[in-house]
Amino acid sequence: MNFRKIHHIAIICSDYNRSKNFYVNKLGFEVIQEIYREERNSYKLDLALNGKYVIELFSFPAAPARPSYPEARGLRHLALEVEDIEETVRLLKKEGIETEEIRIDPYTHKRFTFFEDPDGLPLELYESK
CATH class of the missing domain: 3.10.180.10 (2,3-Dihydroxybiphenyl 1,2-Dioxygenase, domain 1)
Incomplete structure (x- = not known):
């Protein structure tokens, strides 16, 4: 391939x-x-x-609803890379978009969080620095 x-x-x-x-x-x-x-x-x-x-x-x-919880087979989420996760979370909240708490990936030690699109599709913010 x-x-x-x-x-x-x-x-x-x-x-x-x-x-x-x-x-x-x-x-x-x-x-x-x-x-x-x-x-x-x-x-x-x-x-x-x-x-x-x-x-x-x-x-x-x-179109039928997409099952999200409990997690179903198929696409799990889309991840968007950001440089400053706290700034991005602040901007999302300013737009009325709630996020989960910022967590740290136990393997990469990078910070990440999740939010949803209007249909509940999980979107992830993943900090690059």
Whole structure:
């Protein structure tokens, strides 16, 4: 295999406008393109982080809820690397986004915490320093 990187992550949301607002206006992802697919009654929003395409945000009518707790098989969470976790937590709280307490990874000794997107998808902050 000659994989170079993860190209993107696809997320299906229950409320397109709420999730678009969360990822774009609260978290600061950049919109690359937005497409409405009339035949599927579905939006596809391509989002970038620091100029690199990373997320496809989809809306599908009547998509079933994603099981999170207890933890289910499949994608567990998305982790976002930050330089200063306390500053990022402060900025999230300013946007009305609650986080768990900051913890220390027992193996890497790096600090991390979790928060959720509007549909309960776990998102992790992982401090790089």
